[in-house]
Amino acid sequence: MSLLAVYDELGNLLELTRDYEEIKNRLASIGVVFERWQANKELDFSAGQEEVLSAYRDDVERIVKEFDFKSIDVVSLTPDHPKKEELRNMFLSEHTHSDFEVRFFVDGSGTFYLHPDDKVYVVLCEKGDFISVPANTRHWFDMGTQPFFKAIRFFSIPDGWVANFTGSDISTRIPSHDQIVRL
Numbered sequence: 001m002s003l004l005a006v007y008d009e010l011g012n013l014l015e016l017t018r019d020y021e022e023i024k025n026r027l028a029s030i031g032v033v034f035e036r037w038q039a040n041k042e043l044d045f046s047a048g049q050e051e052v053l054s055a056y057r058d059d060v061e062r063i064v065k066e067f068d069f070k071s072i073d074v075v076s077l078t079p080d081h082p083k084k085e086e087l088r089n090m091f092l093s094e095h096t097h098s099d100f101e102v103r104f105f106v107d108g109s110g111t112f113y114l115h116p117d118d119k120v121y122v123v124l125c126e127k128g129d130f131i132s133v134p135a136n137t138r139h140w141f142d143m144g145t146q147p148f149f150k151a152i153r154f155f156s157i158p159d160g161w162v163a164n165f166t167g168s169d170i171s172t173r174i175p176s177h178d179q180i181v182r183l
């Protein structure tokens with residue numbers, strides 16, 4: 001189940017909620033959009049990009065219009081991927097992007113860590129969750145040691161997803177995705 005856990009910068013847990021409205025409102029207070037979407041049909045994990053986008057057409061069109069996104073794609077990762085560790089490590093350290101980081105979880109899960117102020121907002125995103133991390137917000141993402149997810153990604157500027165690492169080691173002080181799913 002999706003959750004929001006708020007930690008201080010030393011890794012002490014301050015808040016924990018699994019209530020959708022609470023997660024949405026708490027994240028809105030730091031400029032992060034969090035929504036839950038419903039597919040208009042059942043989707044297999046094997047569903048292709050067109051089928052996925054069609055199942056969420058209304059929400060996808062609304063969001064594309066609202067944020068003026070220029071491109072969308074659908075990515076998926078499973079625990080049998082030979083480069084899963086490399087892929088996990090790519091975004092496991094704190095960084096920023098010049099574009100929004102906007103994801104919708106079609107299946108599986110992943111954890112976003114947002115560090116907009118002196119707290120870290122940990123959002124375990126699961127099937128049906130939409131999250132938008134504002135541009136230039138310090139954050140990282142953990143897909144776990146056994147990554148399993150399918151997500152729609154939205155882009156507004158070319159190369160806006162390139163990570164600018166802050167050099168901070170804060171991500172080592174906050175529980176990993178594998179630990180968060182067991183909370």
Ligand SMILES: [Fe+2]
Nearest residue numbers: 091097101140
């Ligand atoms: Fe990122």
